[in-house]
Amino acid sequence: MTERTNGYKSGSNLEKILRAGHFAVTGELGPPQSADGEEIRHKARLLKGVVDAVNITDNQTAIVRMSSIGSGVLAIDEGLEPIVQMTCRDRNRLAIQADLLGAYALGMRNLLCLTGDHQSFGNHPTAKNVHDLDSVQLVHMVKNMRDEACFQCGDAIKGTAPRMLIGAAVNPFADPFEFRPYRLAKKVAAGADFVQTQLIYDIPRFREYMAKVVDMGLHEKVYILAGVGPIKSSGAARYMRDKVPGMIVRDEYVERMNAVVADIPKEEKKARRDTWAQEGIQICVEQIQEIREIEGVAGVHIMAIEWEEAVRSIVEGTGLFPRPAVE
Numbered sequence: 001m002t003e004r005t006n007g008y009k010s011g012s013n014l015e016k017i018l019r020a021g022h023f024a025v026t027g028e029l030g031p032p033q034s035a036d037g038e039e040i041r042h043k044a045r046l047l048k049g050v051v052d053a054v055n056i057t058d059n060q061t062a063i064v065r066m067s068s069i070g071s072g073v074l075a076i077d078e079g080l081e082p083i084v085q086m087t088c089r090d091r092n093r094l095a096i097q098a099d100l101l102g103a104y105a106l107g108m109r110n111l112l113c114l115t116g117d118h119q120s121f122g123n124h125p126t127a128k129n130v131h132d133l134d135s136v137q138l139v140h141m142v143k144n145m146r147d148e149a150c151f152q153c154g155d156a157i158k159g160t161a162p163r164m165l166i167g168a169a170v171n172p173f174a175d176p177f178e179f180r181p182y183r184l185a186k187k188v189a190a191g192a193d194f195v196q197t198q199l200i201y202d203i204p205r206f207r208e209y210m211a212k213v214v215d216m217g218l219h220e221k222v223y224i225l226a227g228v229g230p231i232k233s234s235g236a237a238r239y240m241r242d243k244v245p246g247m248i249v250r251d252e253y254v255e256r257m258n259a260v261v262a263d264i265p266k267e268e269k270k271a272r273r274d275t276w277a278q279e280g281i282q283i284c285v286e287q288i289q290e291i292r293e294i295e296g297v298a299g300v301h302i303m304a305i306e307w308e309e310a311v312r313s314i315v316e317g318t319g320l321f322p323r324p325a326v327e
Contacts, residue, residue: 009146009193010165012109013081014053016326017299018194018223023292024299025320026083026196026225027051027311029075031066040071044078046308050315051080052323053110055196055301058085062122069103076107083167084108087116092132093141093152100145104162112167112196113138135168136190142166143191166191171198172209174246181212184222194223196301201240201249203290210296219296226291229303230280230310233273234258253283281310285317292318 005011008019017024027047032039047054056075058068072082084103086096100111115135119127133141141152142164149161168187172180187195200206206226213219231237234257241249260279261272288300304310315321 005163010109010163012053012165013326014083014110015165015193017052017324020324020326022299022324022326023320024223024225025051025315025323026053026055026299026301027308028055028057028301028303028305029071029082029308030057030060030306031068031071033063033065035066037066037074040066040074041078043308044075044080047311048078048080049323050312050321051302052299053081053083055083055085055112058087058114058116059090059122060085060117062089062117062119062124062127064123069099069106069108072103072108073106081110082108083110083112085112085114086138087114088131088133088135088138089116089119089129092130096133096138097141097145097151100142100162100164104160104164109164110167111142111164112169113142113192114169136186139166139168139187139190139192147191165193167194167196168192169198170195171246172200172206173198173202173248177205177209180209181216181218184213184218185216188218188222192222194225194298196225197227199227199229199240199247199303200287200291201247201253203287205248206291207294210294214296219298223298224296225299225301226294226297227301227303228284228287228291229305230284230307230314231257231276232280232307233276234261256283277310281313281317284310284314288314288318288320 008015029043056068056071059065068084072084075082113135119129143166144150145161146163149157170184237249237254237257240247241254260275264272291297302311302314
């Protein structure tokens, strides 16, 4: 049995925004490494009305945190729509399907299907991963639960089926670069309704990727949200450029972050931090304005990791605030 959603797949605010043709804005909210629900509530209040929906991360960087579903309930209580992340790293197909039923019953209507960061990078490096499914199989399983009202084994769902808007992640920059649009095509074929990209700090390269995506007609089958994020410092820019696999950061961003503090003595740490913050936000605003002009992009996903305060300034700076109301 499926609930009526008036022609929508999930009836979520994010789905309505996208289907209405508005340029969508999503954000990110990282749960705490504790049972402190007030931290979720505080972050949710910062983002409410600024984004259309917010990703609730699932043990991001393989570090134990409050569950994405539990955090999502707290976000809903604050009037913020969650996009629950779920990784293949931590659960087998039984646990995933059970969690999806519970998440839907608790009000979740958006899901992001992920492989998950390898546990060796987190605070339990000897933990055993699961990977019963990969992210493409997860997308397909969730689609069948929603559209066919059946579990992965083929058994019928005995009652209400979880009707989620299904999301996936894509990296336009990983090698081999020429293969990335085909990787997106696999997730679209599996049933992804929207995708969010890796952080973009090479817009010419992303524009090249999107040209191929448009040539393949994929932008007509899935909503593509471009990943952006404010840079906190020149050190952060250098680290992403030199140390993060699968990410391309153009030298101009590193140089620009260096230049704005060139005349500020290193001992004036607060002045340097404030200057970096202003420049990082301005760069993000400029990126969004440029990305909006790229054919096939349906919105942006702002990843201001542990810097939720910056999101309003970014959205206001791009003229995307206030967010549209949809029924």
